[in-house]
Amino acid sequence: MKKIFSGLLVLSSVLLLTACGSDKKTDSSESAKTDKTSETSDVTSAASAQEYTDPSELKDSYDVVIVGAGGAGMAAAIQAKEAGANPVILEKMPVAGGNTSKASAGMNASETKFQKDQGIEDSNDKFFEESLAGGGGTNDQELLHYLVDNSSAAIDWLDSMGITLDNLTTTGGMSEKRTHRPSDGSAVGGYLVDGLMKNIHEREIPLFVNADVVKINEKDGTVTGVNVKIGEEEKTVSSKAVVVTTGGFGANMDMVVENKPELKGYVTTNQAGSTGDGIKMIEALGGQTVDMDQIQIHPTVDQTKSLLITEAVRGEGAILVSQEGNRFFNEMETRDKVSAAIIALPEKSAYLIFDAGVKERVKAIDFYEEQGLVKSADSLEALAKEINVSEDNLQTTVETWNKAVADKKDAEFGRETAMDNDLSKGPYYAIAIAPGIHHTMGGVKINTNTEVLNTENKVIPGLFAAGEVTGGVHGNNRIGGNAVADIIIFGRQAGTKSAEFVK
C-alpha cells in the first residue's frame, strides 16, 4: 500500500454507527457519503488507528474483489493473500468493521486448546447437536458440520495472528463454556476488528472505504467483477472472482418488514450499513436465497439507544425480572424463547438484575454505564425503589435465586448454566431491556466451498459469499457466539477457495 488515507478513530466511543430506531433511513449510498463517526456504538475496545487506502489507488483489475469489510471480508482477504492471490476490499461505510465491530459476547468453538487448558470437556458433536436444536432442526447440516469441525482451527488461526480468545463463557442454548472472548472479558468485536485490520495492513491488502458496490458483473454466466461508486464516480473493477461479505439486512426496515411483517416498529441493534445489498445483487445474477423470513430478535436490547446488552451479562450470572420484581423464565434459554417470554409480559419489557461480581466479569457493562443505561444502588431494596419494582418481591427473587445457585438447582425455571456465582456482592445493578431486531439468519445459498448457488442449485462460477449475507447455517434461531464463528470459518474458506479459483 503506497499511499494511506488515515484517521484516528477512538473505537470505544465513536466507531460504528447504530441505526437507532426503526424508522431511521438507511439508504446505502447516503450512509456511505455521510460522516457519522460522532454517533454512538456498543463497541468497547481501546483506541485504535484505522488506516484505509487512498481512493486514487484503486486499480482497474484485481484477482479477487471482496465486497464488505466486516469480519468475513477481512478473514477472506487475509486467507486469499496467504494463498497467493491479489485481493482488494471495498467497503461502503466510512469505517471498516460492520456489525462485527459490535459483536459483544464472543465466538463459539469446540475442542479448542483454550477449553482443554481450562479443563472444559467439550466435543464437536455436542456443539453440532446444540446448534441444531437451537436452530429448530432446520439448519443446513452440511454447513453446520463444516462450521463446528473447523471451529477449533479458526481459534488457532486467530491466535497465530495475535488475536487471542482465551476467556470462556456461555451463551443461551449451550451447555458448555465454548464462547471464546478476549482475555480481559471485553467485547469480542472491537478486539477482533482491530486485530484483523492490523493483519490486513501487515499484508498490504488494499482496503477502500466509502466504496459502495452497486452491481456484480458477469459475462456468459461467469462473474467478471463489480461496479463501485467511490467518491462521485462509478467505476468498473474487473476480477476473476468476487467474494460477497456484505453482512445481513437488519438495518433495512423495508426488507425486514417485507420478509417478516410483525417486526414493523422494532428497534435494531445493527449498524447502518447492514442493508442487504449483497443479497439483492446476487439475486440479480440468479442466485438462490434461503430462510429469508428467519429474522432473530434479541431479548436484551436497550430501547433508548438500540444498544444490545450482551448475552455475557446473563452468561456471567444475571437474572431477568419483570416489573413486579419476579423472575419469569430460564434466562439461558435460546434467544427466540427468552424474547417470546418478555413479549408475553404485560409491559413487554424486563430488567436484567446483577451484582458487582457480574460487573467485574463483563467489561462491556462499563460502556453501558457510560451510556447511562445502568441503574445502581448499594442494596437490593434501594435498587428496587430506583426501578420502581416491589422491594419485597425483588429481595425474595434474589434470595431464591441465590439458593438455587448454591443448590445447583433452579426449581422455578430449570436454568442449568451460568450458575457459577450467586448475586450477593453489592452494589446491585439493573438495566431495562426489551427485544430488538438483531440477526438475519436467511441469505444467499452457498455450499461448503462458499460457492454461491443459483436457483437450480448450480454453482455461479467465480462468485463466493460468506458471513451474515449467507443463509442456512443457523436454521431458524442463531445461537449467541455462532455468528462470529460463521464469519471467521467461512470467511477463511471463501479466501482459500476464491484464490484457488483464480489460479
Ligand SMILES: Cc1cc2nc3c(=O)[nH]c(=O)nc-3n(C[C@H](O)[C@H](O)[C@H](O)COP(=O)(O)OP(=O)(O)OC[C@H]3O[C@@H](n4cnc5c(N)ncnc54)[C@H](O)[C@@H]3O)c2cc1C
Ligand atoms: C450488537 C451486536 C452484537 C453481536 N454480538 C455477537 C457476538 O457476541 N457473537 C456472535 O457470534 N455474533 C454477534 N453478533 C452478530 C455478528 O456480529 C454478525 O453476524 C457478524 O459480525 C457479521 O459479520 P459479516 O462480516 O458477515 O458482516 P458485517 O460485519 O456486518 O460486515 C459487512 C460489511 O459490508 C459492508 N457493505 C454492505 N453493503 C455493501 C456494499 N454494497 N458495498 C460495500 N460494502 C458493503 C457493510 O457496511 C459492512 O461493513 C452481534 C451483532 C450485533 C449487531
